[in-house]
Amino acid sequence: MVAPTVSTPDAVVIGMGPAGEEVAGRLADAGWDVVGIDERLVGGECPYWGCIPSKIMVRAGNLVTDAHRVPGSAGISRVQSDWRPVVRHVRAATDDWDDKVAVDRFTTRGGRFLRGTARLTGPNEVCVSGPDDGGTETLLRPRRALVLAVGARPSVPPVPGLAGTPYWTNHDLVEAAELPESLLVLGGGAIALELGQAVQRFGCQVTVLEAQSRLLPQEEPEAADLLMRVLTTEGIEIHTGIEAVSVSRQGGRFTVVCRRGERLSAERLLVATGRRVDLERLGASALGVPADARGLPVDERLRVLGAPGVWAVGDVTGKGAFTHMAMYQADVAVRGILGQGGRPAEYHAVPRVTFTDPEIGAVGLTEAQARTRGLAVRTAVADLAASGRGLVHGAGNDGFIKLVAADRVLVGATAAGPTGGEILGLLTLAVQAKVPLAELRATNWAYPTFHRVVGDALNAL
Template identity: 65%
Template sequence: MAAVPVDHADVIVVGLGPGGEDAAGRLAEAGLDVVGVDDRLVGGECPYYGCIPSKIMVRSAGLLAEGRRIPGHAGTAMVHPDWRPVARTVRSATADWDDKAAVDRLTGRGARFVRGTGRLTGRDVVSVTDADGEETEIRARQAIVLATGTRPAVPPIPGLARTPYWTNRDAVAAEVAPRSLVVLGGGAIGLELGQAFARFGTAVTVVEGAPRLLAREEPEAHELLLRSLTEDGLGVHTGTQAESVEYGDHGFTLRCARGDRFTAERLLVATGRRVDLARLGVGAIGLDQDAPVLPVDERLRVMPPDNGRPGIWALGDITGKGAFTHMSMYQAGIVVRGILGEGGPPAAYHAVPRVTFTDPEVGAVGLTEEQARERGVPVATGYTDLADSSRGYVHQVGNAGFVKVVADTRSGVLVGATAAGPYGGEILGALSVAVHARVPLAVLREQIWAYPTFHRAIGEALADLAA
């Protein structure tokens, strides 16, 4: 048996999504010998299958919706959807799913790149298997960073695995909009893609097992989206458990526990994401490979440096702190400072922002009312409709929305907030600052809010909080 080639590096970064790539580049620029390892596209899910292509779809669908609102407001218009320019734009933005530019960007910062599947085989060793099955062993002198992200979670529904179902990856690569689509899952991915396809003429049905859409957000967001999606022609079924899937000449048939039966040309599975720690080989360093996430401390350390052995850090989805590009980038900064010995503040997760890019958008930060109460926080809430703050404009943009704030009555600060409506993700900025900086409610109430902006609703919600 031929000996396995052995390489050495100061730092090995396994997984080159946004956070892993950034960490590898910054450490290389600091003068360390860094090897980045990934078997998928450098840059990760976001630029190729997530944030970027899906927002192209969402924005294109929004243009159609805007055109359809012209009659009665600004003249006349006839809108004819055409998926082909959307597909072309997605293909261009992803460089036809080619990561050469990203690889060049990484190596241009001084890091080395190895294409293959990285697996821990020891405290300081990563074994990399390439597409031909050839293995290389890389030994770390200073640190290993684990940033392998997540993959679509496919539920064990009888019959599903034998069908050509879609995940988000297939949906964003679609050359044509399907005639009909069943979306399994009422979270952000399923709703964004489902609404986009519906606006291009696809008959879309959303099936969600939980009692409401966006189950982790405020219930008012579910109510708002239910109205909006229904007006866009989507069929929405919550509290509906999928029981089996069949596929044949006439497409997919989804059968549900309470007797519902849905058929469509395509089936999009959007039931969340999963971590694969067994594939990463964490058992080799004494960790539970069946755990849902990797345990990390406030410095993102899985294991600190010990007796001359390298430290192991983790960042991104596998830490369980939020499957967002902005989270992985935030954590990358903490990991880089830790490896370079620069100190700085530890990770803080009390003000994590998140946006669902449906129409209307749902932006949220921190805790929902329910989450705060579950943690024993004494809660007061304030709520206002956007229409009450921007009457002269809101009727021109479709469904309105709301702002809801959640305050800790002990400390007198906001612990969470939701801005749902037109530009909800942009309105969220002010609320994120308030939650992150723990701005006293007394100070927030002194704020002057420009009229007739949508963000003025924040002041109305704070006034309702005081009522």
């Protein structure tokens, strides 16, 4: 066994996803000696398997559906979907899952990069094992800051038989050169529905199984009802309130047996039942954090509680597994590490978008969450079709605006529709800045835009 190399840089950043790369790069820009560590690709989930490639797939599926909408509305069209251009675009956007550009981007700023598995061996000590089998190890003892940005991994449910099968996660589907003829999807959240709808539009027969009573269980029930209607109309088979009790694979097909006796079969099985942070693998017990904790406890400056000199950003904090959240927290942490001050982190107006068609954009509290907090809640829902925009047969204008108000301000909102994520911008600002409802009602909303429906909902409050 080779004795480990010992190094004492100014800062160590474990995990070089969007948040980690941002923190490490900005500390390097400030003249610090920074070591960034990742066992996978620099840039993390978002550019290689998440946000970017999945939206290429979603946009391609939307184009196919838009072309089908031409007859009866704008003329004649003939549509023959082809997955091969999508594969080419995904591979181009991900550099064929090569992170050389990202690594160079960091090192040219003065940082040092180590490829390997990092584990905490003390409150301010990190052991990095190399990616090969040579037994090489590096001990890092940062002098000024340790930043934990390890992200999350797909959470696989303990269904008997599942672990022994070649099931897919979103990584496998995004990297697929060809689509299967049929796909079972475990999970009814954002990843499941985005990818499921996209591949259904390219001829793959999709069946969704969600254990809870509705799709998108963390969002408003109106959003679940809308997607249930749209997705089933498109041919996706959806089962909610269904529990898988066994998984098997035989003859090139997966079979899922459910508690009520249903037997569902398909060529491939996609597991999209959420993500989890593996604190045990990180060695978080060195910080006094239980291995089974949902995330690292942090204060408003992203400092890990009870661990001086240690910060955490991104998924590992348990504040929301979103790239924009990771980048937001990275900025707060960098300012804190460099002693620059500024506003601490706030979480009352966290935006989130499910990029289905229609999109489901939401910010802040749902009605149920607001009532659980004991707020004096008022709500209103307005139909998007009332905007008058593009009202032609089959134009895909399904959607609504739902507002959740308390104490004369918005505490939450949902914008569901063709541009739900874009409408969400103004609603996020309203929730973040706690703009009085009277001011929002006095706003002159342009007609005919979908934004005008926000005014209709405000008037209905």
